[in-house]
Amino acid sequence: MTLSLPSPIEKISFRGEKYLLKRDDLINHDFSGNKARKFHYFLDHDFHDITKVISYGSAQSNAMYSLSVLAKLRGWDFVYHVDHVSGYLKSNPHGNYLYALQNGMQITQDTLPQTFEKSTLFIHEGGRMAEAGYGIQKLADEIKAQCEDECVDIFLPSGTGTTALFLQKYLPFKVYTTPCVGDEVYLKKQFLMLEPDEREHPMILQTHKKYHFGKLYDEFFKIWVELKKETNVEFDLLYDPKGWLCMLENENSFENKILYIHQGGILGNESMIKRYERKIIEKDR
Numbered sequence: 001m002t003l004s005l006p007s008p009i010e011k012i013s014f015r016g017e018k019y020l021l022k023r024d025d026l027i028n029h030d031f032s033g034n035k036a037r038k039f040h041y042f043l044d045h046d047f048h049d050i051t052k053v054i055s056y057g058s059a060q061s062n063a064m065y066s067l068s069v070l071a072k073l074r075g076w077d078f079v080y081h082v083d084h085v086s087g088y089l090k091s092n093p094h095g096n097y098l099y100a101l102q103n104g105m106q107i108t109q110d111t112l113p114q115t116f117e118k119s120t121l122f123i124h125e126g127g128r129m130a131e132a133g134y135g136i137q138k139l140a141d142e143i144k145a146q147c148e149d150e151c152v153d154i155f156l157p158s159g160t161g162t163t164a165l166f167l168q169k170y171l172p173f174k175v176y177t178t179p180c181v182g183d184e185v186y187l188k189k190q191f192l193m194l195e196p197d198e199r200e201h202p203m204i205l206q207t208h209k210k211y212h213f214g215k216l217y218d219e220f221f222k223i224w225v226e227l228k229k230e231t232n233v234e235f236d237l238l239y240d241p242k243g244w245l246c247m248l249e250n251e252n253s254f255e256n257k258i259l260y261i262h263q264g265g266i267l268g269n270e271s272m273i274k275r276y277e278r279k280i281i282e283k284d285r
């Protein structure tokens with residue numbers, strides 16, 4: 001598999017402001033964004049004893065899809081544990097779920113084992129692990145080389161916070177983020193698991209309104225459409241709408257030009273767009 005690295009940094013304007021955009025969505029069709037960075041370690045190193053990878057999380061996750069690509073490439077079995085798969089998804093497989101199944105993923109609702117054999121690689125939900133630092137350091141090195149003579153503020157929306165945390169560790173610039181999965185307390189806890197020194201944590205920004213992960217919001221879809229129209233870039237529908245809303249709401253917190261990290265996730269949009277369409281149709285009835 002060839003990864004197009006370094007990913008380009010483009011200049012975009014949105015609502016009259018200029019931003020820099022790191023296009024990690026362009027790394028590779030099957031292995032892109034944030035999950036490509038986090039799992040890069042497993043592409044570059046040899047794992048002679050490994051025959052199987054086990055992970056868990058939601059049935060539409062980007063991490064799940066990327067792991068299915070990795071497992072297929074390396075000839076590993078891939079067993080993925082979920083709490084449940086919605087009836088709709090089961091009868092109409094699409095998006096990350098469909099493509100991961102096509103890559104040979106075995107999905108199960110069995111409880112996660114407590115211990116693993118030596119030949120099994122276990123990956124926490126969303127790829128929260130020390131090995132993620134390897135690929136994220138490469139991302140940081142690219143940014144340093146590309147922003148040689150410019151001081152920038154980095155912004156990216158967080159799930160587990162792994163990407164934001166390692167970026168702050170490896171970059172001389174200030175990293176800002178917003179929690180999309182849990183609240184600020186959850187995100188701080190995630191940071192602390194990977195780095196006990198709080199001075200090395202990214203700055204957490206918030207929106208006035210509280211949003212719940214995976215729920216549909218009119219303003220999310222609206223800004224996603226507007227971003228696509230104005231910048232010609234398709235952003236992800238799970239994390240980026242909250243990211244952009246938060247960044248715009250907190251524009252006074254930034255001191256330098258903002259470098260926004262596009263963390264991929266476009267394959268996952270397929271299911272999100274279907275859900276938004278169904279919501280819009282129901283509303284118009």
Ligand SMILES: *Cc1c(COP(=O)(O)O)cnc(C)c1O
Nearest residue numbers: 062158159160161162163264265
């Ligand atoms: C996984 C993911 C995130 C969250 O990354 P974390 O390192 O868990 O904070 C953000 N955006 C996209 C598109 C993702 O796939």
